[in-house]
Amino acid sequence: MQHVSPTADAAALVQFVGVEKVYDSGSPAVADLDLEVRQGEFLTLLGPSGSGKTTTLMMLAGFEAPTRGDILLHGRSLAGKPPHRRNMGVVFQNYALFPHMSVAENLAFPLNVRGIKSAAADRKVADALALVHLEDLGHRRPDQLSGGQKQRVALARALIFEPDIVLMDEPLGALDRQLRERLQNEIKRIQRELGVTVVYVTHDQIEALTLSDRIAVFASGRVQQVDRPEAIYERPATAFVAGFVGENNGIGGTVVARNGKSCDVRIDGGLMVQATPVGDVAAGDQVMTTIRPEYVLSGPGIPDPCNRFTASIDDLIYHGDHSQVRAILPGGATLTIRAPEGLGLSRSDSLQVGWCAERCFAFPASGPGFDPAGESE
Incomplete structure (x- = not known):
């Protein structure tokens, strides 16, 4: 052949x-x-x-x-x-x-x-x-x-x-x-x-x-x-694909406004974030916002992305070149973050986190559900 x-x-x-x-x-x-x-x-x-x-x-x-x-x-x-x-x-x-x-x-x-x-x-x-x-x-x-x-x-x-x-x-x-x-x-x-x-x-x-x-x-x-x-x-096409293929953070929310290629979303806990809408998303719609752990920026000196918050560290696991951090945002939503080594992090510390709208997607909440564990529908 x-x-x-x-x-x-x-x-x-x-x-x-x-x-x-x-x-x-x-x-x-x-x-x-x-x-x-x-x-x-x-x-x-x-x-x-x-x-x-x-x-x-x-x-x-x-x-x-x-x-x-x-x-x-x-x-x-x-x-x-x-x-x-x-x-x-x-x-x-x-x-x-x-x-x-x-x-x-x-x-x-x-x-x-x-x-x-x-x-x-x-x-x-x-x-x-x-x-x-x-x-x-x-x-x-x-x-x-x-x-x-x-x-x-x-x-x-x-x-x-x-x-x-x-x-x-x-x-x-x-x-x-x-x-x-x-x-x-x-x-x-x-x-x-x-x-x-x-x-x-x-x-x-x-x-x-x-x-x-x-x-x-x-x-x-x-x-x-x-x-x-x-x-x-x-560029996952649905919330299911975003959750099933690779690690992802999924936080539910409601679209407050759509502004061309971005939208304002009030996520669970009341925070306002900017995201990239996927599909037919309009003001008032329930959505699932997603951001992959490697695209959440952390530590001092973060560039000024559109979404930036002070989170508290709930747990961290050492992985050699990075630590997997579970952080709690104001309002109670949780994020998994891959933080670089050398930050000297410990449980209960505060941590600056942020992410850009281009890496954060807002999917319609209908259809097969988001599963961050990637195990079921």
């Missing part, structure tokens, strides 16, 4: 068109899904449990059928086409390796069912083992491998027959953090080297930010935002 660099103008390999999936409960697991997967890109479906991301992947793989709408591959409908005829590789969290087969036999299996045997299959198996750095382990059985090695074999098996697309459902969820990080780098290296299109499901925000060309954030069966990782982080 030759490398394909995905761009905003890249052709759509997969299209979800008005897709909905309803189970027996009657509530849509996925609703009104219009989503494109571009040729050669790494697209991550990110969201909490029950948000619809895995159901979306299973419909693309052919293990679930849409209740309504259509899914297109190369512009052709996949309706009625079984999984084995979709030319898609699939990698699961539990590896799904055949325990009675050796590593080499596991890799050869998808080739054999496609009629590729003998010398040609042997060459492909050798190339696949080299791709995942397991050249000397082809004779072993799965129970003789570590978790990381098993996942490398599962990845190699999904790639060996040169599929149109590789689907990965929480493939690193069973591994420890250090191994996860190593395999994240391996997965991205292989994806870039081969130029293969990947659709990846995870609930891990850091994993999504690390791996993806684009991220589709799901909540309550609907896509909240699809964009590049830096745009998802820096």
Whole structure:
């Protein structure tokens, strides 16, 4: 395969068109899904449990059928086409390796069912083992491998027959953090080297930010935002995205006035702040204001941002190059701050804090809720 660099103008390999999936409960697991997967890109479906991301992947793989709408591959409908005829590789969290087969036999299996045997299959198996750095382990059985090695074999098996697309459902969820990080780098290296299109499901925000060309954030069966990782982080489209992707402070409030690209908000506790409105926000509306901990300025000599207050320190945790500070604003609202080391802070101290309106967003309070823990909707 030759490398394909995905761009905003890249052709759509997969299209979800008005897709909905309803189970027996009657509530849509996925609703009104219009989503494109571009040729050669790494697209991550990110969201909490029950948000619809895995159901979306299973419909693309052919293990679930849409209740309504259509899914297109190369512009052709996949309706009625079984999984084995979709030319898609699939990698699961539990590896799904055949325990009675050796590593080499596991890799050869998808080739054999496609009629590729003998010398040609042997060459492909050798190339696949080299791709995942397991050249000397082809004779072993799965129970003789570590978790990381098993996942490398599962990845190699999904790639060996040169599929149109590789689907990965929480493939690193069973591994420890250090191994996860190593395999994240391996997965991205292989994806870039081969130029293969990947659709990846995870609930891990850091994993999504690390791996993806684009991220589709799901909540309550609907896509909240699809964009590049830096745009998802820096310019969230909804309060849910702001709360789910990365750390964020969320404080409720009421819009007092809207002034073009900014608005005045009376936050919980009665303080007035300036923020950047997102969406249809008008005077009198209930909003959720958000500011990331790293954008809250603290200590002496703060430039004069539009929002500046004297807060009291309720708690602080040492993190080496910074301290995570929980500060209480006048009126009782709390903020998490990343304060630089060297300020000599201690509990019950007062601390000057401030932030600019450009970094503080005001979202409509309707829709999936803000969750600063990033765990639920």
